[in-house]
Amino acid sequence: MTTVDAAQAVAQPAWRGAFGRLWSAAVLSSFGDALRTAALPLLAASLTDDPLLIASVTACGYLPWIVFGLLGGAVADRVDQRRAMGAVDAVRALLVGAFAVAVALGHASIGLLIALAFALTTLQTLFDNAATALLPALVDREALGSANTRLMTGQRVAGGLLGGPVVPVLIAAGAAVPFAADAVTFLLAAALVASLRTAAPRRPPRPAGSTLRREIAEGLRVLRRDRALRALCTATALCNVGMGALIATLVVLVTGWLHTGPGGYAAATTAYTVGSLAGGAVNRPLVARLGRPRAVLLAGLTQIAALLVIGTVRDLAALAAAMAVFGLMGMVWNVNTTTLMQQRTPGGLLGRVSAAFRTLAVAGAPLGALLGGAVAAAWGPNTPALLAAAFFALSVCALTPVRTQPEVGTGEGQVTSHQSTG
Numbered sequence: 001m002t003t004v005d006a007a008q009a010v011a012q013p014a015w016r017g018a019f020g021r022l023w024s025a026a027v028l029s030s031f032g033d034a035l036r037t038a039a040l041p042l043l044a045a046s047l048t049d050d051p052l053l054i055a056s057v058t059a060c061g062y063l064p065w066i067v068f069g070l071l072g073g074a075v076a077d078r079v080d081q082r083r084a085m086g087a088v089d090a091v092r093a094l095l096v097g098a099f100a101v102a103v104a105l106g107h108a109s110i111g112l113l114i115a116l117a118f119a120l121t122t123l124q125t126l127f128d129n130a131a132t133a134l135l136p137a138l139v140d141r142e143a144l145g146s147a148n149t150r151l152m153t154g155q156r157v158a159g160g161l162l163g164g165p166v167v168p169v170l171i172a173a174g175a176a177v178p179f180a181a182d183a184v185t186f187l188l189a190a191a192l193v194a195s196l197r198t199a200a201p202r203r204p205p206r207p208a209g210s211t212l213r214r215e216i217a218e219g220l221r222v223l224r225r226d227r228a229l230r231a232l233c234t235a236t237a238l239c240n241v242g243m244g245a246l247i248a249t250l251v252v253l254v255t256g257w258l259h260t261g262p263g264g265y266a267a268a269t270t271a272y273t274v275g276s277l278a279g280g281a282v283n284r285p286l287v288a289r290l291g292r293p294r295a296v297l298l299a300g301l302t303q304i305a306a307l308l309v310i311g312t313v314r315d316l317a318a319l320a321a322a323m324a325v326f327g328l329m330g331m332v333w334n335v336n337t338t339t340l341m342q343q344r345t346p347g348g349l350l351g352r353v354s355a356a357f358r359t360l361a362v363a364g365a366p367l368g369a370l371l372g373g374a375v376a377a378a379w380g381p382n383t384p385a386l387l388a389a390a391f392f393a394l395s396v397c398a399l400t401p402v403r404t405q406p407e408v409g410t411g412e413g414q415v416t417s418h419q420s421t422g
Contacts (some may be wrong), residue, residue, distance in 0.1 A: 010107025013196065018196050023154055025192040029089065030155035035121075036096065037061075038269060039171060039178035041105070041251040042262055044113055046175070051381065053110050054374025055248035057367040058115045062244065064122040066366070069359045071125070081130035081137075084294035086194040088127040092120055093186035107333030108175075137405040138196070156277060165270055166384050168262040175251055219356040222345065229353070230343050231401040236361040238395035239300075239333070242388030244368025246307070248385040249376045253310075253319075257381040260316050267316065268323050279331025292336045293402050299333040300396040304389050311385030340402065381419035 003365050044054045065387040075084075102108055143145045223229050238415050254265045302325060309322040338354075368391070372384035 017402055021192045021196055022134070023151060025085075025189040026151055026152040026191070027158045027183045029158035029189045031163045032096075032182035033161040033188075035167055035170065035185075036177040036182040038163070038167040038266070039175075040113060040172065041248075041262040042167070042265065043108060044110060044176060045255060046250055047108065047110055047113075051249055051252050052370070052373035054252060055369045055376075056112045058116055058248035059244070061117040061121050062362060062365040062369065063169075064118060064125055065362045066359060068122055068125045069362070070356070075126055079130070082193060082196050084130045084396075085127055086190045088123045088130075088195065089186045089190035092123055093183045093190065095119055096186060097183035098177050100183060103179060104176035105175065111209035116265035122137035124349060148387050153277070153280070156273060161270065161271070161273055161277075166264050168266050191290065206389065216356065220354045222353050223356055223360070226344055227401045229332070229341060229357075231398055232341055233357050233360055235395040235398040236337055236357075236389050237364040238398060240364035241363055241368035241371070242307070242367035242391035242395075243374030244370075245375070245384040245391070246310070246368075246388045248369035249381060250371040252381040253385065254316075258314060258316055264319075267320050269336075271320040271323040272330075274329035275327030275329075276326075276331045279328040282328065282337070282361070283332050283335050286332060287336065290342055293399070294329075295332055295339070296336045296398060296402070297396060299329040299336070300392055300399070302329045303333070304392045306383050307389035307392060311326070311382045311389065314382075334374055376417070 041054060041055055044057045048054065082265070089178075095116065099108075099112070102112060167178055170181060223233055250268060251265050254268055256262055258264055260267075283295070286298075290298065306322040306326040306329070310319055310326070313322075341354065341357055368388070372387060375383045375387050
């Protein structure tokens with residue numbers, strides 16, 4: 001480890017001041033998002049027993065990333081990120097607050113749920129990209145690694161460990177309560193972001209003749225030409241088809257197959273979150289022992305086994321244990337596929353390649369959600385988990401070019417070293 005790497009490893013952002021406010025806003029938003037994300041499928045299940053319609057709500061929560069993800073990143077680089085984030089949270093508070101009123105008055109419908117999911121995720125594409133761009137202006141460069149770790153850990157704890165289990169309690173008080181609470185968190189987050197005092201970053205002029213279309217095309221060309229990058233993107237997209245099928249129908253599996261109600265659904269999602277947090281802890285020793293490509297392969301194989309348990313064992317305890325293992329290995333997969341992508345991407349193209357990678361990979365999720373709903377309707381609520389296992393098996397097969405390549409790219413146009421913090 002170099003001197004710079006050592007400094008980055010120990011440097012910590014100050015909790016007081018701008019970073020603490022941004023962290024608080026992010027954690028509050030994640031808590032509210034967890035309330036809404038868990039409550040939406042439960043509300044959908046109370047409005048219809050058609051698995052395909054229920055899955056459509058989840059699918060429409062993914063689509064904006066495909067349609068607007070790259071555009072959201074471009075806009076975030078052209079505006080004051082602080083003001084953009086505050087404005088987005090204020091609008092989201094109004095939307096969710098109005099929806100809570102509609103639910104309380106008995107005017108909720110599947111169509112309204114789909115419209116809300118699509119609108120909120122569309123706004124999120126701008127918010128998330130703006131937050132990523134704003135962070136370097138709030139903390140020292142040496143503390144960026146620690147700042148990102150604190151943000152992601154705080155969001156996961158607030159969104160999974162705290163938000164998910166609270167939903168059944170709030171729903172017991174009224175179907176509109178989780179959405180009203182979400183609106184309040186958006187307002188608080190908007191106020192915290194608005195209180196940040198940071199100057200707008202100085203941006204160099206764009207090169208003559210440069211257009212967004214050309215820049216996006218260049219990133220896509222890198223993905224197409226690099227065999228290992230193409231394999232990683234394909235594998236991740238296949239995984240997301242399986243994830244979409246599982247997530248969109250998990251509420252049907254828990255309530256319709258296991259007959260455990262909202263409490264069982266909360267237990268399943270909480271187990272997944274706990275597993276994800278554990279995955280962050282075990283990733284470093286696992287990579288040290290196996291290397292990144294083999295760690296990714298192990299993660300995929302283990303997730304296949306977990307999905308088979310989810311789809312065949314009719315027991316809540318078994319489901320929770322399998323979801324925990326699935327989440328643990330999901331974190332290992334995410335960290336290492338991202339790092340491998342970073343290692344093989346030329347430094348000047350990393351932003352565009354990562355955006356293209358994410359957009360293409362996320363494209364599988366809405367397809368999986370719709371497939372999961374159709375399969376559940378035709379063959380039973382446990383079959384989407386088995387469908388997901390099949391897509392994960394295809395994903396593992398797609399990783400062959402990655403397993404035969406060195407971890408750090410050494411070919412033309414590739415970076416020659418990378419210090420991972422994953």
